[in-house]
Amino acid sequence: MKKISFLLLFFIGFQTFAQQAMSASEIADFKKKVNAASATIKTMTTDFVQYKHMDFLAKDVETSGKMAFKEPNSLAWQYKKPYNYSIVFKSGKIFINDEGKKSQMDAKSNKTFSKINKLIVGSVSGQMFDDKEFAISYYKSAGFDIARFVPKDASLKKYIKQVELSFDKKEGTVEQVRLLESETDYTKIVFKNKILNAKVDDSAFSN
Amino acid sequence: MQKLTIPLLAISFLLAVGCAPRPKPSAFPQTATVVNPYFSDKSQDYTYRTKIAVYGHELNGILIAKKISDSVHRVVLTTDFGNTLLDFEIGQQSFRKNAIVDDLDRKIIVNTLRDDFRLLFRETYAIPELDGHTGDLEVFAVEGRDHYQISFSGNKLISISKGSRKKEKVSVGFVSTNDKFADTIEIHHRDIKLNIEMRHFAP
Numbered sequence: 107m108k109k110i111s112f113l114l115l116f117f118i119g120f121q122t123f124a125q126q127a128m129s130a131s132e133i134a135d136f137k138k139k140v141n142a143a144s145a146t147i148k149t150m151t152t153d154f155v156q157y158k159h160m161d162f163l164a165k166d167v168e169t170s171g172k173m174a175f176k177e178p179n180s181l182a183w184q185y186k187k188p189y190n191y192s193i194v195f196k197s198g199k200i201f202i203n204d205e206g207k208k209s210q211m212d213a214k215s216n217k218t219f220s221k222i223n224k225l226i227v228g229s230v231s232g233q234m235f236d237d238k239e240f241a242i243s244y245y246k247s248a249g250f251d252i253a254r255f256v257p258k259d260a261s262l263k264k265y266i267k268q269v270e271l272s273f274d275k276k277e278g279t280v281e282q283v284r285l286l287e288s289e290t291d292y293t294k295i296v297f298k299n300k301i302l303n304a305k306v307d308d309s310a311f312s313n
Numbered sequence: 314m315q316k317l318t319i320p321l322l323a324i325s326f327l328l329a330v331g332c333a334p335r336p337k338p339s340a341f342p343q344t345a346t347v348v349n350p351y352f353s354d355k356s357q358d359y360t361y362r363t364k365i366a367v368y369g370h371e372l373n374g375i376l377i378a379k380k381i382s383d384s385v386h387r388v389v390l391t392t393d394f395g396n397t398l399l400d401f402e403i404g405q406q407s408f409r410k411n412a413i414v415d416d417l418d419r420k421i422i423v424n425t426l427r428d429d430f431r432l433l434f435r436e437t438y439a440i441p442e443l444d445g446h447t448g449d450l451e452v453f454a455v456e457g458r459d460h461y462q463i464s465f466s467g468n469k470l471i472s473i474s475k476g477s478r479k480k481e482k483v484s485v486g487f488v489s490t491n492d493k494f495a496d497t498i499e500i501h502h503r504d505i506k507l508n509i510e511m512r513h514f515a516p
Contacts, residue, residue: 158395162379162387163358167516169375169393183394188514189362191373191393204373265396265414285395293395 125252128244136244136251136273137235143278150175151310152300156185161290173297174310182311192313203313240269250282251275344442347452347463349470351487351495352434355380359494361511363390367422368506374398376511378434386434387411403430425507429500432475432485438463476503 128136151174158167171185171192184192194201201210228234235242239262240255250272257263265287272282279302283295352359363376375395378388385404391397400411408427417423438454438461454461462481464472469492474484483502487495500509 156395158375158377158391160377160389162381163377164356164379165358165516167358167360167375167377167391167395169516185393188516189512193393209371261415287397291397 125245125247128246128251132246133244136253136278139278140235140251140273146303147175147279148177148303149306150300150302151304151306152297155296155298157294157296159292159294174306176306176311180311182313184313194311194313196311201313208313247272249275251278345440346437347440347454347465347470349434349436349473350492351470351489351498352378352380352386353436354493357494358516359513360516361498361513363512364510366506366508366510372398378430380434386430388430388434399426401427401430403427403434405431405435425502425505429483429485429509432473432483433498433500435473 151172153170154173155168155170158169160167169185169189170187171183173184174180174182179195180197181195182192183194184190190203190205192203199210199212202208228237234240234255235253237255239259240257242256243254245252245254251274253271253273255269255271257266257268266285267288268286270282270284270286271280272284273279274281279300281297284292285294286292357379359378361376361378363374365372374393375391376388377391378386381387381402385402385407387400387402389397389400397412397414399413399417402409402411410423413423438452440452440454440463449467450465452463452465454463458477460476460478462472462474463470469489470487472484472486474481476482480503482504483500486499486501488497489495494513495511496513498509498511500507500511502508
């Protein structure tokens with residue numbers, strides 16, 4: 107047990123150590139790469155796995171499904187496992203289908219929700235470096251380029267302490283999103299089987 | 314003589330039995346315990362898709378519960394995206410509010426949910442002796458002003474309701490296909506428009 111904890115500590119320590127702050131020129135290069143990549147993104151479909159991590163739990167709570175994005179700001183999240191739930195952000199509205207039960211609401215009427223919406227769309231498309239709502243810092247690890255967003259707005263900060271986006275070093279597209287709620291608890295979303303700029307039918311955004 | 318002895322013996326036996334003090338539930342120590350097993354395993358994360366309906370509003374999310382010590386459960390309600398809506402540590406005698414979003418942070422909501430979760434997680438009730446009865450069963454426990462009615466079907470706990478002597482205030486219904494956790498749980502309030510539906514899922 108001692109050995110394991112030591113190894114874990116070492117691993118965690120190593121991980122932290124392995125995330126180095128980018129230099130000013132690296133930041134400029136990174137932004138350029140991501141902006142160039144996101145400028146070419148018209149559509150995106152991907153599978154995702156979401157892990158809700160809380161320190162007191164034995165296992166992360168894992169849910170998974172598909173995501174579709176289409177310019178300028180249509181976004182559909184579809185959870186398929188272990189239950190069916192989809193949420194579509196489209197033309198300032200939010201459409202929800204909860205195992206067949208449908209509802210909708212106005213995203214604009216809810217300020218916090220519209221900020222979260224902007225954040226989600228931004229994190230998927232990578233276009234959020236000019237966002238005035240966040241203080242942004244940049245890091246690099248062996249596998250990823252990492253951008254950390256800390257909300258400036260107090261009401262948003264209550265819900266999200268920090269958002270961490272991990273980008274593919276070559277492609278400049280988002281591979282992982284991590285929303286931190288406290289020092290130990292976070293939600294991590296990992297994208298898999300990403301397809302860029304294939305034709306995405308409008309029906310993908312109706313639930 | 315013998316003719317008389319037998320009836321006399323029989324009568325005295327009956328008398329002896331008849332006069333033996335029968336335990337009254339209120340006057341004597343209670344002798345049996347019934348158990349709610351559905352949140353009792355410390356190694357389990359109990360995860361439920363949960364719908365809370367309150368006065369026409371509906372709140373959906375994931376409820377995660379875990380027994381973190383002999384007397385305390387931690388319960389967290391999150392949105393489907395994983396954002397925490399509330400995070401409580403609840404014992405029968407203790408309560409700690411780790412986190413709650415502003416929209417839910419009203420005394421009446423917090424206290425009602427706290428009491429509902431207490432009822433949900435409570436493991437044992439002392440009741441009058443059951444005479445070895447098994448199977449379908451309804452038992453009653455009285456603690457001060459609180460009256461509990463606990464129902465079993467085929468030895469499985471199916472409901473617990475709590476109220477005053479005269480009327481029920483809240484009931485929790487369980488459906489379980491195993492004896493370890495409940496597959497579905499429904500909490501209904503009689504005095505306020507609040508219902509909670511929970512469906513177990515294995516993440």
